[in-house]
Amino acid sequence: MHSGTLDAVDRGFDVMKIRHDFPALDQMVHGKPLVYLDNAATSQKPQVVLDAINRYYRAGNANIHRGVHYLSEQATQEYEGAREKIRRFLNAASTKEIVFVRGATEGINLVASTFGRRRVRAGDEILISAMEHHSNIVPWQLLCEEKGAKLRVIPISDRGEIILEEYRKLLSERTRLVAVTHVSNALGTVNPVRQMIADAHRRSIPVLLDGAQAVPHFRVDVRDLDCDFYVLSGHKMFGPTGVGVLYGKETILEEMPPYQGGGDMIKSVTFERTIFNDLPYRFEAGTPHIAGGIGLGAAIDYLERLDWQGLSEYEGSLLDYATEALSGVKKLRIIGTATEKAGVISFVIEGVHPHDVGTVLDQEGIAVRTGHHCAQPVMQRYSIPATARASFALYNTQEEVDMLVAGVHKVIEIFG
Amino acid sequence: MSELRALYQEIILDHNKNPRNFKRLKDANRTVDGYNPLCGDHYTLFLKVEGDVISDIAFQGSGCAISKASASIMTSVVKGKTKAEAEKLFETFHKLVTGELGGNVTLEELGRLAAFAGVSEFPARVKCASLPWHTMRSALEAKTETVSTE
Numbered sequence: 001m002h003s004g005t006l007d008a009v010d011r012g013f014d015v016m017k018i019r020h021d022f023p024a025l026d027q028m029v030h031g032k033p034l035v036y037l038d039n040a041a042t043s044q045k046p047q048v049v050l051d052a053i054n055r056y057y058r059a060g061n062a063n064i065h066r067g068v069h070y071l072s073e074q075a076t077q078e079y080e081g082a083r084e085k086i087r088r089f090l091n092a093a094s095t096k097e098i099v100f101v102r103g104a105t106e107g108i109n110l111v112a113s114t115f116g117r118r119r120v121r122a123g124d125e126i127l128i129s130a131m132e133h134h135s136n137i138v139p140w141q142l143l144c145e146e147k148g149a150k151l152r153v154i155p156i157s158d159r160g161e162i163i164l165e166e167y168r169k170l171l172s173e174r175t176r177l178v179a180v181t182h183v184s185n186a187l188g189t190v191n192p193v194r195q196m197i198a199d200a201h202r203r204s205i206p207v208l209l210d211g212a213q214a215v216p217h218f219r220v221d222v223r224d225l226d227c228d229f230y231v232l233s234g235h236k237m238f239g240p241t242g243v244g245v246l247y248g249k250e251t252i253l254e255e256m257p258p259y260q261g262g263g264d265m266i267k268s269v270t271f272e273r274t275i276f277n278d279l280p281y282r283f284e285a286g287t288p289h290i291a292g293g294i295g296l297g298a299a300i301d302y303l304e305r306l307d308w309q310g311l312s313e314y315e316g317s318l319l320d321y322a323t324e325a326l327s328g329v330k331k332l333r334i335i336g337t338a339t340e341k342a343g344v345i346s347f348v349i350e351g352v353h354p355h356d357v358g359t360v361l362d363q364e365g366i367a368v369r370t371g372h373h374c375a376q377p378v379m380q381r382y383s384i385p386a387t388a389r390a391s392f393a394l395y396n397t398q399e400e401v402d403m404l405v406a407g408v409h410k411v412i413e414i415f416g
Numbered sequence: 417m418s419e420l421r422a423l424y425q426e427i428i429l430d431h432n433k434n435p436r437n438f439k440r441l442k443d444a445n446r447t448v449d450g451y452n453p454l455c456g457d458h459y460t461l462f463l464k465v466e467g468d469v470i471s472d473i474a475f476q477g478s479g480c481a482i483s484k485a486s487a488s489i490m491t492s493v494v495k496g497k498t499k500a501e502a503e504k505l506f507e508t509f510h511k512l513v514t515g516e517l518g519g520n521v522t523l524e525e526l527g528r529l530a531a532f533a534g535v536s537e538f539p540a541r542v543k544c545a546s547l548p549w550h551t552m553r554s555a556l557e558a559k560t561e562t563v564s565t566e
Binding site: 030352353354355356359360363370371372379385386414415 | 419420423424429432454455456457458478479480481482484538540541544
């Protein structure tokens, strides 16, 4: 394990150098150095992102798309420049396919209330998996209730993997959409989305991927995957909160009705008739989160400069190292043991409630998430009320994993 | 570590491991659920109220050490008390865990409740400690819907 990490360093991924880019990592919590392992909830931000937001508000602040004055043109350029950076990052065909939203949650809601409202009828089915975040469950429940449609759930194995045979059985002429997570926030499973998309497309069923937990860990190419929709949240990929992206194939977005009404999403308005704007602006009513978009653009610039091969090897070896170290702890059980995983280790300790685990670790300066991780059906699947979850990002180290393991031993010592 | 020990005192760890009155009360005439959706703490409280007196009380369910110890100690403390006395204990406890008690109450008066003094240093855990108490108060008011500390 150790040599794997050193190899990654040799190849040019220097985690200590990366850590210097993230000012929030360098602080003490309860008198101990912060060990931030709650990255699946939100990641820390590199200085370049903070600078970009600061620069915009200090010197560039203006509304976009309408002004003829200098600042407005500058702001428009920077905001639209961020859209282009996102297009390139995801390898989308056109910026028309990149819709700014508040986050992955809003992206899914947008698809449910436009595509869903138009396409789904009574008796139709929406297919999701048993490991979805509430954000990829509730919008579909609301839609199904409204339309008299049915929400079907792909079961998962004890290891936390989608059972592909069951998935294929659930695909039918009634299925209007498959909506699954790319990477599970509660289990860390990387789903076989390429295979799932191919299966769905054989029946001409479109597929939405929730990529919130995927994009911070590996490169995603939406054209290579051939997904129809892809959603992500800026704040989980080292950008600001309140901004995210909905990618949709142009042909599908084109036929979707507007989401919210207001300024910027129209071409012309009279009291008799409104002509809607072109893609992607048709889905972006009102003044957007301009600083957020610019900040997300800066986060993508930051990510584009990294050696992704080295990063992915480093993160892989760190996850292996942490998995092995935690597996060695008596009374500790890892929830989610899929073959393909990214960034997340959920665990329970015999006889100790996860909330108590979280409090003890916090006193050691270690930030983990405890609870149901907005995925209550996953907890029900494993008959547990909650887990403790350590989630990793590109700036975490083996030393931090060692501190986590020491912290876990302290938990057991107190409650043993 | 000292703050941690102040939170997880021996008495709390003991009541977590060996909760008292941890059973279904067959002749209960008040039954109320308490639920904290944030962490999944979920308890059912059984009370036998005769006239003005809580003649018997017990609980079942699962949750963190703080909530379970709180339910255990609460049931031990309020058993045999009148409704008014239980209400007064509720108020004392609430002030204790939110750090609003001041110096007006002595440790002696607090008795076993004093074990929860450390909770006020952990704002995220106040809800855990107070869940059983809110549930009891609801039962005394003869309410039946699930109590939530969210």
